[in-house]
Amino acid sequence: MEKVHYLKRFMFLVMAFGLVTTFTSCDDDDEPNPNSPALTDVVGKYTGTMETIVVAPATEEGEETPGGTTVTAEVTKDEVVFEKFPVAELITSIVGEEAASGIIEAVGDVSYKMKYTPTFNDDKTAINMALTTEPLVLEINFPTEETAEGEGEEEAPDLKVEVTVAASEAATFAYTGDKLAFKLQVTAVKVNGEPFELPVTTFSFDLAKTK
Structure with a gap:
């Protein structure tokens, strides 16, 4: 009976570890990869x-x-x-x-x-x-000679x-x-x-x- 109890605990730990790994992988997929070309x-x-x-x-x-x-x-x-x-x-x-x-x-x-x-x-x-x-x-x-100050307007x-x-x-x-x-x-x-x-x-x- 004790062996069955330990086996159940072991299987529970394995399943829990699997769920944690799955959630972690999903989170990593959602994060942008800094090395991806842009x-x-x-x-x-x-x-x-x-x-x-x-x-x-x-x-x-x-x-x-x-x-x-x-x-x-x-x-x-x-x-x-x-x-x-x-x-x-x-x-x-x-x-x-x-x-x-x-x-x-x-x-x-x-x-x-x-x-x-x-x-x-x-x-x-x-x-x-x-x-x-x-x-x-x-x-x-x-280049041209300078005109007197104020003479003429801006030319083309x-x-x-x-x-x-x-x-x-x-x-x-x-x-x-x-x-x-x-x-x-x-x-x-x-x-x-x-x-x-x-x-x-x-x-x-x-x-x-x-x-």
């Missing part, structure tokens, strides 16, 4: 290079700028932001090398922003970012350049190395409202997340 993983600050590839109308191969240009960017929850977009090569293509240096200095820092919509790839090893681009506008005032810029930018492919953020890569293509240029013929120009960005 679309916000792309948010952060980046640095890297921008290669400029210019394709002349008579050729199929592009000429790449040696070494590229160092760039920094920030990705927020819905935008890719350049506080200093590298426009030197673009300005040089439009006005020529001789006049470019003074104009680049006059233009100063140019900010540029793009909206994006993120989605995971199939195995969640990367985030694809569909970019929504806007025209890049440069307003250039050539001597040169207004409107660059149509397109992103034919989505940007890609790869978890391996925290790399962000994308390409922007200049599809049209207007100078003071008039179309300006410019070779097909592609900006290729290769960035790494710094924080």
Whole structure:
């Protein structure tokens, strides 16, 4: 009789342990996994290079700028932001090398922003970012002699350049190395409202997340 009593106690303890384990497992399933990929993983600050590839109308191969240009960017929850977009090569293509240096200095820092919509790839090893681009506008005032104080009114810029930018492919953020890569293509240029013929120009960005 005593053996039956101990057997019942043992079975009761086993059942109780099983219930505790079940409830604990359910609680663990409800808790978020901190290591699970999230679309916000792309948010952060980046640095890297921008290669400029210019394709002349008579050729199929592009000429790449040696070494590229160092760039920094920030990705927020819905935008890719350049506080200093590298426009030197673009300005040089439009006005020529001789006049470019003074104009680049006059233009100063140019900010540029793009909206994006993120989605995971199939195995969640990367985030694809569909970019929504806007025209890049440069307003250039050539240096002139200072006028007397209070004379004249604010004038229109001597040169207004409107660059149509397109992103034919989505940007890609790869978890391996925290790399962000994308390409922007200049599809049209207007100078003071008039179309300006410019070779097909592609900006290729290769960035790494710094924080």
